[in-house]
Amino acid sequence: MTAIKTVAFVEPSFYGVSFARVAFEQGHKVISIVSSTENPQKYGYEGIYHDLIVADIRDEESLYQAIVGSPYANQLDALIPATDYASHVTAKVAERIGLRGVPYEAALKSRNKDLAREAYAEHQVPSAKFKKVRTYEDALAAAEEIGFPIVLKPTNCASSQNVYFINDAIELKNAIDTILAFKVTYMDFKVRDEYLIEEYLDGPEFSVELFVKDGEPIFSAVTEKLTSPLPYFVEILHTLPTSVHVEHEDHIVRTAVDALRAIGIVNGPSHVEVKLTSTGPRIIEVNGRPGGDNISSDLLVQAFGVDIFEATVNYYLDNPINIQKRFNRAASIAYVTADREGIFDGIEGFAGLELNENVIRAQLTAAEGDLVTEAKSSDDRLGYFITVGNTPEEAKELALALKETLTVVYHQHETESAAG
Incomplete structure (x- = not known):
């Protein structure tokens, strides 16, 4: 066991909850820096932290002042971003207080897709042709230069939010109208008013x-x-x-x-x-x-x-890192989606998935009564289950076969629809 350290996580959520859990189980003192004291309950990590600090995680100075004004000033051994959106802000504050992490400029580029594309081009890393745009006129000129079909996306969002595959100018106009109205993303981070028109990349x-x-x-x-x-x-x-x-x-x-x-x-x-x-x-x-x-x-x-x-x-924490494969198996995760809009009643067959010895977990993320729709972003998925196998083919084929047995059920006696 390594020495007990004080580890702060900025806004644990989604994948970032695993960070807090690991550090807590290692015996470290876990500090969560949050935008709201309700977030541990919201994101499911109650009981796996020792203290909370409240800050505006969107603002570097607020985050910095919250730390230096807390009982943990000069006592943190690590400051770790636990949500994508705060990664660049966290990196900058970590640099200011002398803690290791992803360099600020690198974090900024990974958060902003246009800066990343520019870096790939500069270093001859194969990516996609792209143009940064603000208006429909900009976007149309860029799309005609790159050639339809193209992809339109925000520069600083995640989870496939408002990412569009576009075949022609009419589809582009509709998508631009929608994306221009998209001002705020997760955790109230502002959506930049610059967007990317990208070449559509074929292939798996x-x-x-x-x-x-x-x-x-x-x-x-x-x-x-x-x-x-x-x-x-x-x-x-x-x-x-x-x-x-x-x-x-x-x-x-x-x-x-x-x-x-x-x-x-x-x-x-x-x-x-x-x-x-x-x-x-x-x-x-x-x-x-x-x-x-x-x-x-x-x-x-x-x-x-x-x-x-x-x-x-x-x-x-600058501790030794030892990543060794302990065995060689395979795993798949399958997500269930709706094929149309409706009021969610449940997924027929879902409750029985865990009876299969090769299904390790099945979890619904939609609740009865939710308005659901065809999946346009990751937020629209209804649930998932995880399969294991001795080979990738086994895990994948089982996941696909089980997915075919599921049926999304809607309220108000609507026609049942096969799971997407």
């Missing part, structure tokens, strides 16, 4: 789960992804390790590492999204933290016995 999608030291990977794994039908890009299945295109794994990993270097991440964890196009791997985006969507918290643990969150806490 993957993510690379990485831990790098001095610019080289000490751990890597490639996750296979299935996404919803166009025009949306919602992830509906992850399989780790990949069951397909294994002959390209080394190339995919190397491209991901090159992208990290381009934006300045040379130490610590990362989650890099890649498409294997007809011209080779090309970068979608880089995140300087462990993968979310249950990839790091569940799939890596089930497939390899690897706890990236533990390694990450040790990295921030």
Whole structure:
């Protein structure tokens, strides 16, 4: 057991709750810096922290002053972002108080897709052709230059929020009207009024789960992804390790590492999204933290016995890092979605999933009475379940077969619809 340290997490939520849990279980003193005292209950980490500090996590100075004005001034051993949106703010404050972490400029680039694309281009890392736009006129000129179909997306959001696949000028006008009205994202972070028009990348999608030291990977794994039908890009299945295109794994990993270097991440964890196009791997985006969507918290643990969150806490504390695969299996996570708008009543067959010995967890994220719709972002998914197998093919095929047995049920005697 390492010495007990004082570890602060900025706004634990979603994947970031795993950070707090790991540090708490290691015996460290866990401080949560939050925008509201209600957030531990909201995000499900009551009982796994020792104290709260309230700050405006969107504002560097508020975060800094909250720390230096707290009982933990000059006592923190680590300051760790536990939500994507506060990663650059956290990095800047960590630099100010002399703690290690992702460099501020690298965190800023990973949070802002236009800055990242510029860095990839500067360092000859294959990604997508792009133009930054503000208006419909800008967007139309960019789309005509790049060539339809194109992708329109915000520069600083996540979870596929307002990401559009667009075939023509009419679709572009409709999407621009919607995205211009999108002003505030999660946790009240402002949406920048600059957007990206990007070349649509063909081919299957993957993510690379990485831990790098001095610019080289000490751990890597490639996750296979299935996404919803166009025009949306919602992830509906992850399989780790990949069951397909294994002959390209080394190339995919190397491209991901090159992208990290381009934006300045040379130490610590990362989650890099890649498409294997007809011209080779090309970068979608880089995140300087462990993968979310249950990839790091569940799939890596089930497939390899690897706890990236533990390694990450040790990295921030400058403790020894030892990432070793304890076994070689595979795991998949399948997400259930609605195929239309309606009032959610439940998912027929869902309660019986855990009777299968190879299903390790099944969880609903929608509640009876919720208004649900065809999945346009990750927020619209209704629930998930996780399967394991001796091979990626086994885990994936079981997940897909079980998903076919589920039926989304709607209120008011509406017609039942097969799960998406």
